[in-house]
Amino acid sequence: MESNTVVLQVIWSCFHHLIQASAKIFTNMAKLPVATLAVIGFIALLGMNDAYVIQPRTLQRVLKDQARITKEGIAPLITADGKAICTTTECVVAAANLIESMDLTADPCQDFFQYACGGWIEKHPIPDSKSRWTQFDILRDELTEILKVILREENNPNDAIPVNTARDMFTACSDTDTIEIIGLKPLTDLLALFGNWPMTQNTWDEATFDWKTATVAGRRLYGTNYFLSVFNYLDSENTDQSTIYIDQSSLALPRSILVNPSGSPEIMSAYSTYITDAAKAIRDYLATGATDAQIDADVLAMWTFESELAKITTPAEDRRNITRLYNPLLVSEVQGWTDSVPTITNNGKINWEEYLTNIYSLADITVPSTERVIVTETEYLKKLVALLDVTPTRTIANYIHWRFVKDLGGYTTQQMIDLAFAFSSVLYGTSQPEARSTTCANQANNLVGFATGAKYVERAFDEAAKTETTLMIANLKTAFKTLVDDATWMDADTKAIAREKADYMSEFVGYPDWIKDKAALEAYYDGLTATTTAHFQNVQNANSFLNKKDFLTLRGPTDRTRWNTYPSIVNAFYEPQLNSITFPAGILQPPFYGLGRLANMNYGGIGSVIGHEITHGFDDQGRQSDKYGNTANWWTPETLANYLERAQCFIDQYSNFTVASGSHVNGVTTQGENIADNGGLREAYRAYNFYVAANGAEPLLPGLEQFSSDQIFFLSYANLWCGVETPERLEDQILTDPHSPSRFRVIGPLSNNEDFAREFNCPAGSPMNRVDDCILW
Template sequence: MTKQTTLHVCTALVGLTLTGCATSTQAPQASTTTAPAATASTATATTATTAATPATPATTKGVGIDVADLNRAVSPCEDFFQFSGGNWLKNNPIPGYASSWGPRNLLGDRTQALLRQILEEAAANTTATKGSNAQKVGDFYASGMDSLALDKAGLTYLQPELARINAVNTLKSLQVELARQQTLGTGAFFRAGVSPDRKNSTQYAVNFSQGGLGMPDRDYYLKDDARSKQVRTAYVAYLTSTFKLMGDPEPAAAQKAAAVVRLETRLAQASKTRVELRDPYASYNKMTVAEASQQFPNIGLPVFLAQNKLGAAQDIIVGQPAFFKEVSAVLKEEPLADIKTYLTWQLVSSVAAALPKAYSDETFRFQQVQSGTKQQAVRWKRMLAATDATLGEAFGQLYVDKAFSPAAKQKALEMVANIRVSMAEHIQTNTWMSEPTKAEALKKLNALRVKIGYPDKWKDYSALIISRKSYLQNVLAARQWNYRENTKKFGGPIDRTEWGMTPSTINAYYSPPMNEIVFPAGYLQPPFFDPNADDAVNYGAIGGVMGHEMTHGFDDQGRQYDSQGNLRDWWTKADGEEFTKRAAVVGRQYSAFSPLDSVFVNGKLTMGENLADFAGLTIVHAALQKQLQKQYGTNPLPLIDGFTPEQRFFLSWAQLRRQNIRPEALRQQILTDPHSPGQYRTIGPLMNMPQFYDAFGCQEGQKMVRATSDRAKIW
């Protein structure tokens, strides 16, 4: 996990998978094919109704789809991504401060405006009761916005931690410092924390996972292609400049930069690839503390666990044993001075935003190379994101009061219930799955927990001390508090009320160990969810997301967990093999997509998200049919904006995935993101769906229609 996170990207907690739905895309070249006009008939996409076609109501203007965004010069059957949003893509260039731009960003701007108002009111209230959420939110944000104070303080408030690292002079004192680094959230060497035991979901376990890299992916250290070399060169420059800011002359700074890269390269060589990390069984290696200490003697596990109040643990779960063997070797073989340099770098780079402006400027220069972003986001946006990540449930309560109505929550719950019914029917009528596997699948679906809007139980921040004295002190205090809150779970009952996202987050996730889907209030607003829009639009938009998250429980990873969230194979051998065979078709399809010259989507890395898109859209389409039947019966379906409900369903799905993205960011997404680029999330599922062909009258031979023998079908 990189240190920089954004409001809209799904997170991954140690040992707890949160499978989300962040999107990114690049617009392909527009076709010159002429698009047929939309009609009420689902069998053709030609012109208006004829005498042989039942009469339909006159078309009305709808909510949720702006027909001006369509590129009608492109046939929907040739390139639905361009047809559905080509004009929008042309008229919405990427702002200088962003690496990509789409509907999620526009919603993000609206949400940020409201959150900024809440934060600035809190910051202006200097008489808030000490210890209250209002005081903590206001002081945290105000301290972060005081850039003059940050520049004046320099490294003053970081000196105690730098001194601790500098004082390390033995392996034992190094082990003590490694334990402290975990509490500070620096990311040094590895990640360790408490989450449900994936084979016994009624208990918490201590999990250790690979980490410790300063660049976004191991491949940047190991590959010699031009792009990897470019990022590596920028990283060395970033390191060198930062050490110079800390007072080192150029030669010493360059030497320290080389030491960090050399050490991190060793970690990268021992790290599993992102595709390998998708195997939950391979990442589950339970061993006693004594066994782990024997395998990784130099990490000092007994010291680590005792210092971080996990001394009662008899067992730990190690994600990647080979990686931890290498960490143990590094701690013994590498010069202690180089290890201390690495720890210093991990600490300083993790808190760059809380240091003088020169430090965050260097961080941004490196990010520019990765993402192509032209300018840094203004400080209030960065501090808003930091406050949300740190105290999100404190001011999230104020946010939901202003932005999320009980009626919206009820409507969302009804949609989820309808989609769950549709999923159950797809399981029951599945032609390749045996009855025993169907029974287990239905059991899992029925046990699925649904969380909408905001937590039923809010976080208690009473033990966290926040003041206006120093933003850096606030950041470090919050990290230590958060780590203590995490480790306190060990030995207690599973907290199923906990949320992995804040209320204002514009995203959603599925957690396999918890078997739950979670939709924050931030996501449940236009254009993703609009109570004033017709059902076709809402089912194509937020409904598509609901189906996506629900079917994550049955994708290539999620299907390996049972109804209680335990990692257990509940499939018959034949059914498991058939699923794998069908999923492989999807993998091959996406691996053939190329958004840039010589750059192809990784069908294995994106497998879970692609399956969730495809399966989710299929079951939501069926749920919409029931909804339309309930609403209109045998009456003709209305035309809205000149489109049938089915056409609006697919347009709504596509318009939320329209997005412009810089080539640099797209290359990084292909390497590191389990989500396919947006244009392929748009067209990939539709190219397999006869329902889409019927809605727009697509014929064999057109680009949006896969040959029958090449189509994927799972549910």
């Protein structure tokens, strides 16, 4: 139970919010009826009185009760022309938030992002610990604050064991005194397993190092992927079974920076300093006597090698063809493939049967030479063997050890955390590290997310949201199918298959029911342990536990009911190989969704997100799989040609969007997200029209009576993407993120949307009503 103090804080938050709302609405609309302000005050007083009689509940439930009383106790307000005004608490607060976000001095037909979000940006400077500040980030911080309350509580025998395990993890992470006493020992002990980090040693014997042993250990213990990415998932051409995938490696920096280091001198200088200072910290801790000159020379050789490694990887824009990435081979055939590379040394030689078996032995799985695996980048394997063959063992060892230090150093001393932050401040533009409590809560959530998610759902989620969102999904699917019916560029046979795929799409909303069952939650995490004094070891134990759990799915049947994410996360997902959409509890809150809000706001919010995820099943990659998630070309040649022409429109359009530095959005790598944004918006608007046809016109929002319900729909959509980024973060997003920057997630879809142009009376050819608009769905 929450304390009385928390309850009073909740009610005060409600009261404070309402007072602010009434001031904003009154300021915005000088002619606002006095009765509206009376209603607002009455609701606030009800809230204050309730503080003495209600049981502890979330703010959302308090607001819901107030709205009920308001609806039952006061007649609705009517405008001079006979239109109803919504006066519930939810409508008052929602109206205030929209008004606060808007810049009414901007022209909505010139720049709708500024019009909808200018006020929000002005009032929400980026916090020092952030490189961006968006609606998503605010919700994530609010969710983290709830998790902190849960994780700071004493262990409770009435809670499931994994919940208390999460608390132990949080406690160990928060105990910086003990972490400092332990020092770098857990990290240096790990490095010692592979012969120690050469540049930190006065003498080093290359015979003590084998890159295969080190990368296997990293994959087993921490899920890292150095040189090779090895994982198991559904076979994309037969999703009834799982298989092992072998892919190119992860990189420590964005590929484009490593490929052309001279193009980013400030970042590369900071990166070199980070490596150098980390090496010196470990050298000093071990007191090995390695010289600064030796470290400097090794750092230069190492990142020069890393640049060459980046060059043999395939860029993201060339990895969107699923068929090209699907290369099934027996392990023995992979062996022959890499053995065919002429070599001088043995640095690059790989015994694949041994390598894969060593990884999967964590789950007691043997991978024989007859195992069928899927290689995504066959040429990369050959190039890797050739590169490693000509690279000194010392350089390879320095690189692998550095990757361990970079990935795991943050679980050790403040010195290592400070070194990482100094580099990230250059890469992302942050000026202050995030609070330790935030870091620790997020780490626990990432490692034991179903346990923390169970408590989050218990404390902060209303079951009605799950029911209503499920109904909205059904409406969005219907809307998508009508758009398919209206598509003049599709033939009848392809339309039929598209509708069938939409119908077959499975959905996951809120949370998996089993996490509410204490026994089921304990069974899921059976074998996971943690202490309150060993943070580094806790992280290793949890990662190893999750890796083993994942490896075990290799030999099991496909479970199409399994949740692949936890509920305490602010995001939504489409999974191509399952043809499924997921909306965790964390995202089912304002501004995306709100119980008691007008439907235009919910359809403009979470409705467009639902539509976005549905459309992913039909974007440039989703279109390559069928209703079961199997790779299949179900398009007739003529319709596919039409599709590709329309998809190219999005590539060209978004490639012309530029940020302040002059960098262009990558229209190729962002095309899937851009298609989903555009399609999701159109589907949500159509679904909202279905809602109105079935339920009647909605009332207006107080203080925003000049806006029609349809205009509020579009304002609610744009409001989702209000946000601002540091210049550094924006550049990194352009280089690495498949999503377009926030501004273009508003400008792009709305300027392509004829319904928006009509509702806001934007003349043809204006920036928000393109003549050359792009439409797929």
